[in-house]
Amino acid sequence: MNNTRVLLAKRPEGLPSPDCFILHESRAPSLAPGTVRCKTDFLSIDPYMRSVIGGNHMGQTVEVGGVIPGEAVATIIESDNSDWPVGLQVRCKTGWQSISDHQTAELSRIPQGLTQPSLALSILGMPGLTAFAGLTSLAKVGAGDTILIPAAIGGVGAMAGQLCRLAGAKTIGISSGPDKCKIATHKLGYTHCIDRLHGDIAEQLQAVAPEGIDVYFDLVGDPILTIAAQQLALNGRVILCGLIQDYNGQIKTMGPPPGLWIGKRATVMGLVVYDFEHQREAFERGYTPLVEQGLIQGNESIYQGLAQAPQAFCDMMNGAALGKVIIAV
Amino acid sequence: MNNTRVLLAKRPEGLPSPDCFILHESRAPSLAPGTVRCKTDFLSIDPYMRSVIGGNHMGQTVEVGGVIPGEAVATIIESDNSDWPVGLQVRCKTGWQSISDHQTAELSRIPQGLTQPSLALSILGMPGLTAFAGLTSLAKVGAGDTILIPAAIGGVGAMAGQLCRLAGAKTIGISSGPDKCKIATHKLGYTHCIDRLHGDIAEQLQAVAPEGIDVYFDLVGDPILTIAAQQLALNGRVILCGLIQDYNGQIKTMGPPPGLWIGKRATVMGLVVYDFEHQREAFERGYTPLVEQGLIQGNESIYQGLAQAPQAFCDMMNGAALGKVIIAV
Structure with missing residues (x-):
């Protein structure tokens, strides 16, 4: 064979x-x-x-x-x-x-x-479980939260945005180009999607979330991590999960200086999905019906x-x- | 007048x-x-x-x-x-x-x-309240924790070390010179005190906490912040509270890269004591008798x-x- x-x-x-x-x-x-x-x-x-x-x-x-x-x-x-x-x-x-x-x-x-x-x-695999663990167990996203998700339509981002929408949060995605932004808002239900290739990211974020963001789910590292930290609301939560820019070896994300986390009274949490294997069964059992009924889109x-x-x-x-x-x- | x-x-x-x-x-x-x-x-x-x-x-x-x-x-x-x-x-x-x-x-x-x-x-004022808020409300220090406190005998540190000792934690201080280290261990009851002026801090920390530290209460910024992050135990908690080195304008603390926080599954929390004014009365009522009875030393x-x-x-x-x-x- x-x-x-x-x-x-x-x-x-x-x-x-x-x-x-x-x-x-x-x-x-x-x-x-x-x-x-x-x-x-x-x-x-x-x-x-x-x-x-x-x-x-x-x-x-x-x-x-x-x-x-x-x-x-x-x-x-x-x-x-x-x-x-x-x-x-x-x-x-x-x-x-x-x-x-x-x-x-x-x-x-x-x-x-x-x-x-x-x-x-x-959506129901490791990327989906990553979103579930970060937003449910760690950030505890709920109604009234404004959340920012970079790589909005990727494996983790697609589930993250939809979980937050179901939780009643205002969801802001970041993606590249109008086609991907349209997928974010029209297919995945993001409230807004910022096109990182057109215009200043910080200015666009300020425009759609003038009151600051309550939760940032980092999948990409700098420069977006630091921009998000600067626009974090007081007592904001940050999930550190992925560093795609660093994986390419093009930059070494240092993140914002600790003084910024202090000023924001931030809670910053590192997430490794392998730690949440014990939640996989409950996650699959809960979300497979929603996917099958079209309430969550792959x-x-x-x-x-x-x-x-x-x-x-x-x-x-x-x-x-x-x-x-x-x-x- | x-x-x-x-x-x-x-x-x-x-x-x-x-x-x-x-x-x-x-x-x-x-x-x-x-x-x-x-x-x-x-x-x-x-x-x-x-x-x-x-x-x-x-x-x-x-x-x-x-x-x-x-x-x-x-x-x-x-x-x-x-x-x-x-x-x-x-x-x-x-x-x-x-x-x-x-x-x-x-x-x-x-x-x-x-x-x-x-x-x-x-001990019963703003520095004491800072230690109380950080260790009780945020880090939730308890028996079995190993905690690292730089500026061990200063305003915040003196109370932090004693609160942790009372909570049943293993307390490791960092101070400068043998006289101050002796105050830390003999007067304030730290389990160990690392002399940052004699020998490599990271090596000394490794020797007294080979299993890693569960809680780091940062009062000083880099370079100790990054050393502590590197020796954090999995799921460790870090309170970011002060940046004395930065205040002198000699360095700009960048802290460890986010990838390190991810690997450690750390929870990093920014603390501003002004947010905890509502806890002051309970703090004073609880700890004044302990100070008066000599169970906590100024x-x-x-x-x-x-x-x-x-x-x-x-x-x-x-x-x-x-x-x-x-x-x-």
Whole structure:
């Protein structure tokens, strides 16, 4: 059985380019006892991978020549464990390849009743859980709050904006270009969306939130982090979650000086989604029906075929993708 | 009636020196209707004044030629309001002068049952309330926590260390030189005190708190803020409260990069004591008996006479003072 894999050809410097990756065909070995073999259906492409392939993301790395890691929805095609039968669709860390073998402990079921399986990687997957953990457990967003979400239509942002809207908050997104801003306001229901490519971000923010912002969910680092901090309302909350600009290695976010946090009486919280695995089941159970009923919209940018994964990754990292990036393998 | 006043002679650059101040004698005008006249007994000298005389502290400033602002314990010597009789000792913002006139709304009573009135400016005053608000309301310090307090024997630090000790926490102070470290451990009951003038701070901290610190109460800014952040335990809490190094204008604290807060899953909270005025009465009622019974020690460095105020202020700002700086006027 042939396995198509995407390997790291070289570590990127700055914005990644497709030539950092190379497609490779190999033969899959025979299946080890007790394990299962999966065929990748949908592969999730996420910003944190930029630091993994750069050499370090919270201890996780990949060497040049190694398979790029990643999570996917996959179908079991061979099984040596009757609890995980052939034909079952699961979520697992396949990496960027068409075939992967797993211990059953590495598999999880996708949410019950989900019509569109790829959503288990986006709105109902790790990005959705990230938004849920940050806004529900940490920031405790509620009616009356004004919240700012950069990368508004991305994997985390799309769920974050909709969770806040459902909570009764005024939601302000930041995105790049009129098409993406229109997705934010028309599809995802943001109250406003600031186009970071047209006009001064700070001035636009001041115009739509003159009373300041109560919650800022940082996914990008500076310069937007510092702008948001300057326009934070007194007693504002800030979730620090991602640093996409830093992942590209173009800047080193220092954030605002502590004196600004003091003046704002801010509460600043670091979020790592891996800490919230215990909330995943409740999250999926609560939100799958809302997604199925169309009360929460998925927003995926689906690329066809594993060969497109490098380009899809690069589009995401330079802001060209129109939603959570998924590869239909 | 003559009034001795300390005026701002020039704005300091870097560490302040006594020649930034000038002593001045004037005649007090006659008392306005409804007001009271106070004779300053004990004057509080605090680090935030460095930014006030530098030109800005949260909107508060003083012009060259103006009286240096400050809080004091004072005795009413003339009164046009029977609720505030002559002879009553009160707390009010006299500024650095021997005589001051006040609207009665500007006066507050000193804690009942307090034998040593100057403590109403230190351990039971604004510095004590700062420690109480930060550690009780914000950081919620409890048994099992390891807490790090820089400026360990200063106005805020002395109370912070003792509150944490009473809460059952392991308390680690940072101070300068063996004499001050001995005050921290022998008088104030710190578990350990790191001498920042002898040896590497980070290495010493690692040695006494190998498991990391749960709470850091920042009073000083960088470089200690960043060292503390690096040695924070997972889910650690950080209270941002003061930036004494920045007040001197020698450095501009940037703090650790946000990526470090994320990795630590930190909660970072800005504290301004003025927000906790509503807790003052409960704080005084709860802690005055502990002070009177010797369960909490005051640690004041008392200078004699208003003419010593400039030197006392400079000693405090360069770390030479052995406790909360008070002027016995």
